[in-house]
Amino acid sequence: xxxEIHQVIPINPVPYSRSRQAGEAQTxxxxxxxxxxxxxxxxxxxxxxxxxxxxxGDEIPHSGKLVGTTCIQAPxxxxxxxxxxxxxxxxxxxHYDQRGADxxxxxxxxxxxxxxxxxxSENVIPKIGKPDxxxxxxxxxxxxxxxxxxxxxxxxxxxLEFPNVKESEASRVYWRRSVREFxxxxxxxxxxxxxxxxxxxxxxxxxxxxxAFRTLHNFRRQTPSLILGKDAFLVTNAYFFDDIExxxxxxxxxxxxLAERQAAGFRAVQSKAPRVVFTGSPPIFPNLxxxxxxxxxxGVVVADETCxxxxxxxxxxxxxxWLLSDMVDSxxxxxxxxxxxxxxxxxxxxxxxxxxxxAQFKADGxxxxxxxxxxxxxxxxxxxxxxxxxxGIPMLYIETDYSPDDQGQLSTRIEAFLESLKxxxxxxx
Amino acid sequence: MTAAKxxxxxxxxxxxxxxxxxxxFWFQITAFILFVxxxxxxxxxxxxxxxxxxxxxxEGRAGVCYLLPLQHQLGRNWAVLFSMASLTILTGxxxxxxWFIVLNKGWCGFVCPLGTLQDWISALxxxxxxxxxNYTQGQFAQLTKIKFVLLALLILIPLGIGGGLFSHxxxxxxxxxxxxxxxxxxxxxxxxxxxxxxxxxxxVVMTALxxxxxxxxxxxxxVKKRFFCFFCPMSALHYLISxxxxxxxxxxxxxxxxxxxxxxxxDMEIKEIADDVKTTNIMTDDCTMCLKCVASCPxxxxxxxxxxxxxxFVSTETGFIKRMNKGCQHGK
Ligand code: SF4
Ligand code: SF4
Ligand code: SF4
Ligand code: SF4
Ligand code: SF4
Numbered sequence: 045x046x047x048e049i050h051q052v053i054p055i056n057p058v059p060y061s062r063s064r065q066a067g068e069a070q071t072x073x074x075x076x077x078x079x080x081x082x083x084x085x086x087x088x089x090x091x092x093x094x095x096x097x098x099x100x101g102d103e104i105p106h107s108g109k110l111v112g113t114t115c116i117q118a119p120x121x122x123x124x125x126x127x128x129x130x131x132x133x134x135x136x137x138x139h140y141d142q143r144g145a146d147x148x149x150x151x152x153x154x155x156x157x158x159x160x161x162x163x164x165s166e167n168v169i170p171k172i173g174k175p176d177x178x179x180x181x182x183x184x185x186x187x188x189x190x191x192x193x194x195x196x197x198x199x200x201x202x203x204l205e206f207p208n209v210k211e212s213e214a215s216r217v218y219w220r221r222s223v224r225e226f227x228x229x230x231x232x233x234x235x236x237x238x239x240x241x242x243x244x245x246x247x248x249x250x251x252x253x254x255x256a257f258r259t260l261h262n263f264r265r266q267t268p269s270l271i272l273g274k275d276a277f278l279v280t281n282a283y284f285f286d287d288i289e290x291x292x293x294x295x296x297x298x299x300x301x302l303a304e305r306q307a308a309g310f311r312a313v314q315s316k317a318p319r320v321v322f323t324g325s326p327p328i329f330p331n332l333x334x335x336x337x338x339x340x341x342x343g344v345v346v347a348d349e350t351c352x353x354x355x356x357x358x359x360x361x362x363x364x365x366w367l368l369s370d371m372v373d374s375x376x377x378x379x380x381x382x383x384x385x386x387x388x389x390x391x392x393x394x395x396x397x398x399x400x401x402x403a404q405f406k407a408d409g410x411x412x413x414x415x416x417x418x419x420x421x422x423x424x425x426x427x428x429x430x431x432x433x434x435x436g437i438p439m440l441y442i443e444t445d446y447s448p449d450d451q452g453q454l455s456t457r458i459e460a461f462l463e464s465l466k467x468x469x470x471x472x473x
Numbered sequence: 474m475t476a477a478k479x480x481x482x483x484x485x486x487x488x489x490x491x492x493x494x495x496x497x498f499w500f501q502i503t504a505f506i507l508f509v510x511x512x513x514x515x516x517x518x519x520x521x522x523x524x525x526x527x528x529x530x531x532e533g534r535a536g537v538c539y540l541l542p543l544q545h546q547l548g549r550n551w552a553v554l555f556s557m558a559s560l561t562i563l564t565g566x567x568x569x570x571x572w573f574i575v576l577n578k579g580w581c582g583f584v585c586p587l588g589t590l591q592d593w594i595s596a597l598x599x600x601x602x603x604x605x606x607n608y609t610q611g612q613f614a615q616l617t618k619i620k621f622v623l624l625a626l627l628i629l630i631p632l633g634i635g636g637g638l639f640s641h642x643x644x645x646x647x648x649x650x651x652x653x654x655x656x657x658x659x660x661x662x663x664x665x666x667x668x669x670x671x672x673x674x675x676x677v678v679m680t681a682l683x684x685x686x687x688x689x690x691x692x693x694x695x696v697k698k699r700f701f702c703f704f705c706p707m708s709a710l711h712y713l714i715s716x717x718x719x720x721x722x723x724x725x726x727x728x729x730x731x732x733x734x735x736x737x738x739x740d741m742e743i744k745e746i747a748d749d750v751k752t753t754n755i756m757t758d759d760c761t762m763c764l765k766c767v768a769s770c771p772x773x774x775x776x777x778x779x780x781x782x783x784x785x786f787v788s789t790e791t792g793f794i795k796r797m798n799k800g801c802q803h804g805k
Binding site for chain 2: 211213244247248251255258358359360361362363364366367369370373374377381382396397400
């Protein structure tokens with residue numbers, strides 16, 4: 045039947061760069077690049093990267109087996125150690141979100157839908173190739189339920205068992221075992237052995253990337269800001285798929301430029317621009333809707349607590365004895381213990397982290413994004429709001445998804461919020 | 474953010490970014506030599522030292538572990554014990570406390586020869602590429618009490634001996650089973666402690682027990698970091714009087730991410746160091762104040778050692794990155 049239809053209406057594939065999807069990326073990228081002044085010169089690397097990958101559909105080469113991850117909990121050091129390349133599959137495209145609607149109930153998280161939509165397409169963008177293994181940590185329900193669907197699309201999927209309670213000793217033991225099992229899987233996949241030397245080399249590589257990220261993060265403490273949040277998000281988004289060494293070098297260049305900016309007393313925003321900490325569901329290119337709305341409206345995102353940026357790169361691993369077993373256990377702990385993901389039973393760490401970010405980055409307020417359908421972030425809203433209320437920190441809670449339809453309404457709310465932050469600042473001054 | 478930092482700040486940065494493990498290694502060696510061989514240079518720091526500078530290392534010791542005179546004093550005949558002579562117990566204790574207060578449990582992490590020796594045995598194991606052992610949480614909770622039991626016995630048994638309840642062959646009870654009595658004299662070529670005393674049944678039992686404990690000490694320290702310290706009654710005594718100590722281990726919970734890096738390097742498997750974000754005085758009964766946790770905390774200001782309230786060694790992000798890079802690239 046299908047064949048007949050195809051015969052009747054022959055499909056003339058448009059080149060990717062003229063597709064609706066490329067258009068979506070193009071619009072956002074143009075906005076990021078052209079609608080703001082004095083972008084750091086070193087950002088050009090990232091602008092070009094996104095243009096090539098998302099707007100032109102260029103291929104991204106990689107070495108070894110390709111391991112797709114659907115979450116930051118999959119220890120990438122292990123993947124690198126086995127000579128494979130990790131790629132984060134979490135997707136931010138509205139086009140894929142709509143495609144993914146076939147798999148999930150209507151009111152589901154855009155991120156999960158977009159990831160499914162992407163994986164189910166023939167022509168996956170970013171064009172990294174088909175993952176040899178998809179690692180799906182058992183985090184939120186929607187991700188858990190995606191496993192079988194992804195498998196149904198013809199991928200081989202590994203469920204990385206992740207505990208829901210992170211404080212208990214049982215969870216530490218359980219998770220360490222999970223991570224070891226994951227290493228076993230990677231051994232089977234790659235046919236290579238995990239050794240002290242290759243794990244150490246992998247950790248040195250991610251360590252350098254993390255140090256670069258932390259330097260960038262620290263530059264954002266400066267008031268008035270040296271760099272806008274939309275650029276910072278683009279940088280961390282690139283980490284999803286870019287070659288890690290190249291990425292790190294590019295970030296180090298950016299840091300060098302920020303150091304110069306600092307020395308020259310440069311200001312990327314007006315001195316009274318309200319400083320915002322961003323938390324909640326992760327902004328992933330091209331869905332940088334909220335950060336862009338905030339900065340268009342004259343605010344600046346100075347720090348974030350999301351799994352597409354800070355949570356992915358901030359926490360570093362300490363090892364006591366550089367033996368394989370100690371390294372693997374320390375890595376496991378670093379993925380579980382400091383994580384502020386909302387899928388855990390308690391969120392004390394998330395609250396403390398947010399309060400600390402607000403204090404350290406001299407933020408005036410917080411904007412909390414929850415993707416409609418992301419129950420865990422929606423449910424945590426209450427407790428986080430209470431905490432900020434107690435501390436006298438204003439917070440704006442926004443429920444949204446990947447669709448651009450609510451932009452007008454959101455920008456009104458954001459403007460009003462930023463205005464109130466400004467007034468508050470004036471009163472306090 | 475100015476280019477030229479004040480000298481004080483530069484000094485602080487240099488300290489906070491020091492290659493900590495190396496610093497501690499050399500500090501411990503120096504202390505070990507001082508206390509195990511100092512006697513040959515006629516150094517004598519008295520007999521109230523708050524760590525295991527064993528009195529049985531007759532020639533080399535530069536001072537004596539307080540537990541030895543303490544047990545002797547408590548083991549006096551009751552008539553003597555409850556007379557004015559008991560004043561010497563008090564002055565002895567005060568001298569001990571005065572020593573202790575300076576470094577707190579830092580004596581354990583940096584000075585105690587028996588502690589240092591365990592670190593060397595661990596280093597040997599590490600060089601052989603063998604993983605250390607851990608206790609489960611349940612084992613930890615049980616075993617951590619033992620040092621207090623030993624401390625109680627170390628006080629009660631001598632009292633019993635003085636009262637004629639136990640044989641004098643049991644005196645000084647803890648020393649007879651203390652591994653330091655056999656191990657430290659070895660370093661000055663004195664093997665005389667490795668004997669079983671056949672003069673009485675009690676003596677046989679006690680000396681045989683001593684040899685077994687020493688054997689256990691070597692095996693235990695090989696598989697477990699600071700194996701003996703976990704059971705050490707000196708450590709229990711320290712903890713009981715640690716309130717007024719000058720050196721302190723402090724934590725600022727608001728800066729802690731509970732990443733567990735400090736726990737990962739802690740030889741004593743102390744979970745509170747990472748998990749507890751409320752207590753500011755974070756030294757627990759098992760802690761040896763080795764300060765490894767401070768050196769491996771990536772959050773600036775989350776952990777620190779203070780001396781009379783002045784921060785002397787503070788966790789910093791830059792310090793962490795420097796040290797971990799070292800480990801990552803050419804660590805042992
Ligand atoms: S945003 Fe929420 S629902 Fe979506 S993947 Fe993350 S935790 Fe799950
Ligand atoms: S045997 Fe042990 S307790 Fe006795 S003096 Fe020597 S070190 Fe101290
Ligand atoms: S706890 Fe360890 S370091 Fe401290 S006195 Fe006892 S044996 Fe020495
Ligand atoms: S290493 Fe520092 S931040 Fe991490 S748990 Fe320990 S004290 Fe907290
Ligand atoms: S808590 Fe810190 S100072 Fe105490 S033993 Fe553990 S690592 Fe050493």
